[in-house]
Amino acid sequence: MRRTAPRWPKQTLGADLGASLVVFLVALPLCVGVAVASGVPAELGIITGVVGGIVVGLLPGSSIQVSGPAAGLTVLVASAVSQHGLGTLGVIVAGAGLLQIIMGVGRIGSWFRAISPSVVQGMLAGIGLVLILGQIYPVGGLPQPAHTPEKFAGIPDLLVTATTTATGISGLAVAALTLVVAALWQKMPEKMRMVPGALVAVVVASAVTLVLALPIKKIEVGSLLAAVNVPSVDAWGGLVSPAVLGSIVAFALIASAESLFSAAAVDRMHTGPKTQYNKELIAQGAGNTVCGFLGALPMTAVIVRSATNVQAGARTKLSRVLHGCWLLLFVMMLPGVLNYIPTAVLAALLIQAGWKLLELRQVAALVREHRSEAFVLVLTAVMIVATDLLIGTLVGLGVAIIKSAWEMSRxxxxxxxxxxxxxxxxxxxxxxxxxxxxxxxxxxxxxxxxxxxxxxxxxxxxxxxxxxxxxxxxxxxxxxxxxxxxxxxxxx
The missing domain is CATH 3.30.750.24 (STAS domain)
Structure with missing residues (x-):
């Protein structure tokens, strides 16, 4: 009788176990930070991280990339919650997940690779700008306005509060400390850098806040079971609303694009099995469907956690599955630890994530070498900031198609x-x-x-x-x- 190879080979167990712990340490503050930035309870971000690790981690598609709540979707989630309410978020996420499964079964996953890179880069830059614009408010000790025009209009008051009040000055100082520690940690010896810089920054800034008793708002994390927000019958009735259906399509398309572009980037980082795009789309859809029925945040494959997984030496899917298990165990056994983290610290990490999404060096190179592509990128980003993520992305896609048609029609x-x-x-x-x-x-x-x-x-x-x-x-x-x-x- 022929023996099959073990699913988790013993020779890779140690590497996957070590990588899972590193990814867990990176994912924990990001799951919480993305939830807070989206305007939903912090527990919902952790639930999505757990589902992304365990459910998506076990499914075929990709072997190395890690899924969870993404900073790139905070703008879309915040807008959906503002328009439709938290109770409808689960319906939108579940609907987007089912649509992703349908697209994967219909073998549409490969088509996402045909989207103009300048549109994708512009989409990420626009998200980064909106993310930065929103997260400067928690740093300054003020609540984040719901809409972009209000965020611009509120900057003068934010500057006054951040420089004249105890809460504002403390938040500004703690956020600056977070960014400085994260940056300096990258200069440490390689062995020490195995501990994520973001985690070190969170620990140092939180400890300083606690020791000095700074007047800064801290996050609140309670029971995961209590946070589960199964959509009600009335919430499911929202499916007849064109606005809800539009949000479902937007969630599905943007989450799918971000996941599959992340897969393309991660595949270049390792020599293991490459991503099967349609299967990965189905896996992402399954994860989002589960998240939707739990009322949690949507998920995508995230490049930061995926790159960390590769760099930490992951060899198989076991590393991402275990990272989800560590998230679940930590929050069940030590939930009170997270309540010591100031919101300004998480805001600083998300501002850093937004800055990375801008990729200013690549934009400058594109301006020098391909001005028409740079125009599409800048237009997409500006439209996202001026309107919203869906409209801005659609405008960028439309202009890219027209540009390509014009250039091909010689x-x-x-x-x-x-x-x-x-x-x-x-x-x-x-x-x-x-x-x-x-x-x-x-x-x-x-x-x-x-x-x-x-x-x-x-x-x-x-x-x-x-x-x-x-x-x-x-x-x-x-x-x-x-x-x-x-x-x-x-x-x-």
């Missing part, structure tokens, strides 16, 4: 004039986008000469250009001019 025209004859040769792609140029050349042809139009070298002649050419030829012939027309594949 039409070359050469005219050869003789005494009584003109030969006009067209090449490239004749589409409606180039119709004005095509007609301009035809209308400038002199009267009194016979014309030979040669379109045999045109690779694509769309209906608009075809009809325009034949209409021009017919008009020319009605004026008693000789016209020969050679179309692609035939002559006429």
């Amino acid at each position: 039409l070359s025209v050469e005219s050869h004039h003789q005494d009584d004859h003109v030969r006009v040769e067209f090449g490239g792609n004749a589409t409606f986008l180039r119709l004005p140029r095509l007609l301009d050349h035809l209308e400038r042809l002199p009267d009194g000469k016979s014309v030979h139009l040669d379109l045999t070298m045109v690779r694509h002649l769309d209906r608009a250009c075809h009809q325009a050419v034949e209409h021009w030829v017919a008009q020319r012939r009605r004026s008693d001019h000789d016209v020969e027309l050679a179309l692609p594949g035939r002559t006429g």
Whole structure:
């Protein structure tokens, strides 16, 4: 009888166990921070982290990348909760998960790789800007405004509060300490850096706050079971609302794009099995469906935790499954420890995450090398800040498609004039986008000469250009001019 290989090989057990602990230490403050930034109870972020580790971790798709609540979805979650209420969040997340499963079964996962990188980068930059703009308020000791215009309008009051009140000054100092410790930790010896810098920063800043008894608001974490928010029957009735359905589609598309782009990046970091995109999309959908029925935050595959997993030496799925188990055990056994963490500390970490999403060096390189792509990126980011994530992303996609169509629709025209004859040769792609140029050349042809139009070298002649050419030829012939027309594949 043939023996199958063990699912968790003994030779990789030690590496996966060590990696899982490192990822757990990175994930813990981020799960809480993303929940607080989204305007929901902190426990819901931890529930999503547990589901992302255990449920998604066990499913096929990717072997190394780690799933959980993502900073990139905070804007969308906060908007959904503001518009529809916390009770409907679970319905939206579950609906998005089911849609992801359908897309995975329909083998749509691979198509996400065809989305313009400039749109994706612009989407992430826009999210980063909104994230930074929102998280500066907890640092300054003020509640975060719900809408972007209010966030801009509130900056003067924020500056006054952050520099003149005890709460504001303390929050600013603790946030600065968090960022400085996280940055300096990266310069420590490699063995020490196995302990995540974010965790060290949280511990140091929280200890300073406790010792000095600083007047800063701290997070509140209670029982996970008490935080479970199963959607009610009335909440499910929201599925008839176009606004709720729009949120479901937005959650599904953005979470899927972020997960699969993360998978592409993570696959370049390791030499193990590569991601199976459609299976990964199904796994993400299953995780979001479970999160939805628990009323928790949506999840994506997250690049920070995934990269940490790779760098910590993970070899199999066991590392990400165990990280979810450690999250669950920690919150069940030591929930009170999290209540010592100031909200300003988590806000500082999310500001750092938002800054990384901007990727200013890549934007500067894109401006130097591909200005049209840079325009799409900046437009997408600006539209996300000015409107919302869905509208901004759709605008970016639309402009990218138009730009690509324009660039692909190149039409070359050469005219050869003789005494009584003109030969006009067209090449490239004749589409409606180039119709004005095509007609301009035809209308400038002199009267009194016979014309030979040669379109045999045109690779694509769309209906608009075809009809325009034949209409021009017919008009020319009605004026008693000789016209020969050679179309692609035939002559006429």
